[in-house]
Amino acid sequence: MLGLWLEDLKLSLKDDLPRPARPGEALVKVRLSGICGTDLELARGYYPYTGVIGHEFVGEVAEAAEADWIGRRVVGEINAACGECEQCRNGRPTHCERRTVLGIVGRDGVHAEYATLPLANLHPVPDSVPDEAAVFVEPLAAALEIQQQVHIQPTDRVLLVGAGRLGQLIAQTLNLTGCDLRVVARHPRQKELLTSRRIRLIEEQEILPGRWDVVVEATGSPSGFDLARKALRPRGTLVLKSTYRGEMTLNLSPFVVDEITVVGSRCGPFEPALRLLERREVDPTPLIARRYPLAQALEAMEAAGRSGMLKVLLEP
Amino acid sequence: MLGLWLEDLKLSLKDDLPRPARPGEALVKVRLSGICGTDLELARGYYPYTGVIGHEFVGEVAEAAEADWIGRRVVGEINAACGECEQCRNGRPTHCERRTVLGIVGRDGVHAEYATLPLANLHPVPDSVPDEAAVFVEPLAAALEIQQQVHIQPTDRVLLVGAGRLGQLIAQTLNLTGCDLRVVARHPRQKELLTSRRIRLIEEQEILPGRWDVVVEATGSPSGFDLARKALRPRGTLVLKSTYRGEMTLNLSPFVVDEITVVGSRCGPFEPALRLLERREVDPTPLIARRYPLAQALEAMEAAGRSGMLKVLLEP
Numbered sequence: 001m002l003g004l005w006l007e008d009l010k011l012s013l014k015d016d017l018p019r020p021a022r023p024g025e026a027l028v029k030v031r032l033s034g035i036c037g038t039d040l041e042l043a044r045g046y047y048p049y050t051g052v053i054g055h056e057f058v059g060e061v062a063e064a065a066e067a068d069w070i071g072r073r074v075v076g077e078i079n080a081a082c083g084e085c086e087q088c089r090n091g092r093p094t095h096c097e098r099r100t101v102l103g104i105v106g107r108d109g110v111h112a113e114y115a116t117l118p119l120a121n122l123h124p125v126p127d128s129v130p131d132e133a134a135v136f137v138e139p140l141a142a143a144l145e146i147q148q149q150v151h152i153q154p155t156d157r158v159l160l161v162g163a164g165r166l167g168q169l170i171a172q173t174l175n176l177t178g179c180d181l182r183v184v185a186r187h188p189r190q191k192e193l194l195t196s197r198r199i200r201l202i203e204e205q206e207i208l209p210g211r212w213d214v215v216v217e218a219t220g221s222p223s224g225f226d227l228a229r230k231a232l233r234p235r236g237t238l239v240l241k242s243t244y245r246g247e248m249t250l251n252l253s254p255f256v257v258d259e260i261t262v263v264g265s266r267c268g269p270f271e272p273a274l275r276l277l278e279r280r281e282v283d284p285t286p287l288i289a290r291r292y293p294l295a296q297a298l299e300a301m302e303a304a305g306r307s308g309m310l311k312v313l314l315e316p
Numbered sequence: 317m318l319g320l321w322l323e324d325l326k327l328s329l330k331d332d333l334p335r336p337a338r339p340g341e342a343l344v345k346v347r348l349s350g351i352c353g354t355d356l357e358l359a360r361g362y363y364p365y366t367g368v369i370g371h372e373f374v375g376e377v378a379e380a381a382e383a384d385w386i387g388r389r390v391v392g393e394i395n396a397a398c399g400e401c402e403q404c405r406n407g408r409p410t411h412c413e414r415r416t417v418l419g420i421v422g423r424d425g426v427h428a429e430y431a432t433l434p435l436a437n438l439h440p441v442p443d444s445v446p447d448e449a450a451v452f453v454e455p456l457a458a459a460l461e462i463q464q465q466v467h468i469q470p471t472d473r474v475l476l477v478g479a480g481r482l483g484q485l486i487a488q489t490l491n492l493t494g495c496d497l498r499v500v501a502r503h504p505r506q507k508e509l510l511t512s513r514r515i516r517l518i519e520e521q522e523i524l525p526g527r528w529d530v531v532v533e534a535t536g537s538p539s540g541f542d543l544a545r546k547a548l549r550p551r552g553t554l555v556l557k558s559t560y561r562g563e564m565t566l567n568l569s570p571f572v573v574d575e576i577t578v579v580g581s582r583c584g585p586f587e588p589a590l591r592l593l594e595r596r597e598v599d600p601t602p603l604i605a606r607r608y609p610l611a612q613a614l615e616a617m618e619a620a621g622r623s624g625m626l627k628v629l630l631e632p
Contacts (some may be wrong), residue, residue, distance in 0.1 A: 046569075088528070088549055095574065097526070097552035149575065210413070211402070225568075234403055234411030244568040252541075252560040253362075256580040258411065259465065263578075264571040 002316065003052040003112030004297040009045050013297055017052065020108050025065035025116040028074060029041040032069075032135045033294075035304040035312045037165060037220070041243050043301065054111030054314070055103040058134035064119060075137040077121040078102040082293055094267045111297055113316045123270045129277045135313060136169065136284035137273045139187050145268030147177065148241055152214060154178035159207065161216035161228045162242070165287065165311055168196040170218055170241060171199050172282045177213075182207075184227070187308035193286055201232065210258075218242050234258040241265045261307040287311045318632065319368040319428030320613040325361050333368065336424050341432040343379035344390060348451045348609075349426045349491050351620040351628045353481060353536070357559050358420065359617065370427030370630070371418040373471055374450035376413055380435060391453040393437040393586055394418035410583045429632045439586045445593045451629060452485065452588045453598035459485040460592075461584030462555055463493065468530060475523065477544045478534035478558070479506040481603065481627055486534055486557060488598045495530075498523075500543070503624035523547050526553035526574075533557050544562055550574040557581045603627045 003016045021027070034056035035131060042049050055078045061069045081088050081096035088096050102117065103109015125134045143166065152158065156179045162172055163185035171183050171194055182202035185191045191201055209230045215229040220242030232238055255262065276282040289310040292300035297314055304312040317333045337343070358365050366483035371394040372414035377385045397404050404412050409540035418433065419425015441450045447616035459482065468474065472495045476487055487499050487510055502506045507517055525546045533544040536558030548554055554576060556612055571578065592598040605626040607614035620628040 010392050022577060073381055092550055137565070149577075234408055240568060240572050242572070245573060247565050247567045249565045250564045252580075255578070256556050256560060257582045259461075259582050260569070261465075261577060261579045264568075264573070264575045265571055266575050305527075 001113045002107070002294055004054065004294070004301070005051070006043060006053050007050045009043065011043050011298060011301060017112065018118045018272045019114050022089065022116045024065060024118050026061050026069060026116070027121075028059040028076065028115050029062045029118060030057050030059045030113060030115060030316050031112050032075070032131045032313045033316075034139070035058040035111075035314065036139065038104065038243055039111075040301070040305050041245065044245070046243060048103070049104060051103070052110070052112045053103045053110035053117070054109035055197070056135055056138045057110035057115070058125060058131045058137070059110070059115070059260065061122070062072060062114065066119060069119060069122070072136070073115070073125045074122040075122070075125055075134055075270065075274070075287055076102070076117045078104070078138060079265070080107060080118050080269060086295055088293060111294065113294070123274060125285045126274065129274070132285050132288060133151060133277050133283070134235050137270055138276065139166055140169050140173070140273040140276065140282060140284060141268035141270045142166065142241075142266065143173045143268065144272050145265050146170065146216060146228070146241065147173065148268055149263055149265055150237055150239060152177045152179055156213040157181065157211065158182075159202070159212045159215045159228070159231050160218060161215065161224045164218070165192060166241065167218040167285055168310070169282070169284060170216055172197065173276070174216070176281055177271055189308060189310065196286070210234070212236060214239065219245050222248050224252055229254070229260075232258070232260060235260070237261045237263060239263050239265050257297060288313060291315060317429045318610055319424070320370065320610070320617070322359060323366045323367050324455070325359065325616060327359050327614060327617060328506050329611065333428065335430050336434045340381060340434070342377050342385060342438060344373075344375040344431050344433060344438075345378045345391065346373050346375045346426050346429060346431060346632050347389070348447045349373040349630045349632075350451045350455070351616060351630065352515065353457065353493050354420065354559055355427075355617070356621050357561065358563070360559055362559060363420070364419060367419070368424035368426070368428045368431070369419045369421060370425035372451055372454045373426035373431070374441060374447045374453070375426070375431070377438070378430065382435060385438070389440040389441045389450070389494060391441055391450055391586065391590070392418070392439070393583070394435040394454060395583060396434050396437060427610065427630055429610070439590060441482060442590065442594045445590070447603060448601050449593050450608045451600070452603070452627070453586055453593065454483055456485050456489070456589040456598060457518070457584035457586045457590065458482065458582065459489045460588050461582065462486065462532060462557065462583050463489065464584055465581055466530065466553055466555060466577055468493045468495055472529040473497065473527065474498075475518070475528040475531045475547050476534060477531065477540045477545070479510060480534070481559065483534040483625070484509055484603050485598070485600060486532055488513065488591070490532070491515050492597055505624060505626065513603070527549065528552060530555065532557050536560055538564055545570070545576075548574070548576060549574070553577045553579060555581050604629060607631060
């Protein structure tokens with residue numbers, strides 16, 4: 001089997017990988033996979049991992065214990081949970097203490113011809129949602145995790161810092177709340193995409209400090225964090241929605257004096273993401289910048305790493 | 317007038333201070349004042365300030381525009397707000413953008429014979445609450461700010477790290493919620509006080525990591541922060557309830573991966589603090605370690621700075 005393999009911080013395309021098999025799990029034939037910032041970070045050593053990378057996908061069930069799943073077009077939640085630990089028993093399966101995570105922790109990912117996941121992780125894709133939209137369900141769910149954690153009021157003044165791959169999806173979903181949203185975008189293409197959806201931009205120097213009810217940090221950079229922090233009003237909420245590399249030096253006093261709430265935000269709910277795609281309230285497809293055959297995955301990863309590059313897809 | 321003066325990081329006892337006067341404000345004769353960690357931090361340069369320090373007090377109204385206030389025993393909220401800025405207009409007067417803060421920002425404090433505050437800041441003290449309890453209303457209100465900001469459920473497993481002056485009051489108020497509370501205390505006297513109220517202690521090495529729903533950090537130290545962070549379960553809430561000096565180096569990734577909420581917490585509501593004292597649900601008086609005449613304020617500050625020292629009071 002062909003797959004994009006990471007080992008000792010080195011990526012390689014292997015064509016002799018065994019087809020993955022895990023007892024009781026479904027085998028999924030990947031139709032499309034998407035390259036995410038976390039894939040790039042893994043290759044840079046953000047977290048030690050050896051195996052096939054990739055966790056955003058749409059595929060087709062090739063083998064499953066329950067016959068009626070076979071042939072279904074599916075997307076899949078990336079955290080495979082034990083169902084028994086304290087986190088699972090308390091309704092937090094994405095935080096399972098013994099979890100494996102597709103293409104991230106102890107489980108081969110989807111930049112390959114096949115991958116496996118428990119049936120419980122799979123969600124059928126409605127016929128009206130094309131592969132090119134379905135492949136975005138995982139990051140779209142991650143965007144929705146913000147509203148799952150933080151009550152965004154329609155009257156809120158909300159600032160989104162960062163308009164890359166994930167930022168674009170966050171902008172689209174936040175915009176649906178009716179809140180007064182402004183987005184800090186760096187690259188012309190990012191700005192174009194937002195403007196085409198009538199999402200309002202703001203230049204960094206126009207941002208009044210201490211005035212925003214909710215600020216979403218989606219750059220992962222210390223300068224983005226700093227900008228986000230300063231924009232927030234007293235008792236405001238700062239949502240951290242990115243992968244942070246290394247350490248940051250912070251003065252915690254202003255967080256206490258201004259009674260700031262900081263919320264870390266990771267994986268989100270798939271069902272509402274699928275609903276929004278089906279209703280066409282969100283359209284991720286203009287985010288697709290490039291599409292490569294899986295055999296050119298190394299070139300694809302390189303392209304995805306370029307500044308301002310939006311979504312790069314792989315086709316096995 | 318006698319008062320404890322801070323200037324250029326040097327404390328001195330001055331006996332030639334003018335009696336404070338601010339148009340439209342009440343003049344309060346201080347009966348008792350309490351030395352707080354923030355007083356000690358100010359003297360160490362946490363924040364630039366020149367003037368009389370001190371913000372915890374109980375006093376008696378000596379002069380006021382409304383005659384029926386004169387002679388009343390009062391406590392006072394420390395933030396004097398403008399009533400007009402965006403924060404004030406949105407119901408956040410403790411975050412007023414033009415605020416002065418008693419003994420902390422642009423307003424002489426209460427380690428003196430007299431201080432002034434707007435009438436709107438004053439709260440009459442019920443007769444049944446003695447001066448020795450009323451002098452704790454300000455820090456008790458700060459403790460209650462936790463429940464004002466965070467919904468503590470009776471089923472929550474709550475860890476309090478730090479059992480000093482403020483920590484003791486936090487322990488008493490958290491205990492009233494019925495939550496499963498454990499407190500990390502360092503000094504024998506701190507432990508004794510908690511145990512005497514049937515508040516349960518826990519040793520650092522007994523704390524299971526990743527198991528606590530809410531953790532309150534009340535030490536202000538990097539090691540306390542670290543302990544608090546590690547104790548927290550995924551999606552738990554970390555309350556920062558201390559003065560943090562200087563910068564701290566943090567890896568933000570675990571906050572995102574575990575979807576932690578961090579809440580900075582400062583000044584709180586006076587009315588419920590007075591109610592709890594009146595109902596004797598909280599008893600701060602065993603916290604009083606020493607009592608000095610104001611003329612010995614320098615010795616009192618030195619005593620208050622000793623490790624493990626609980627509340628030191630000044631009597632003008």
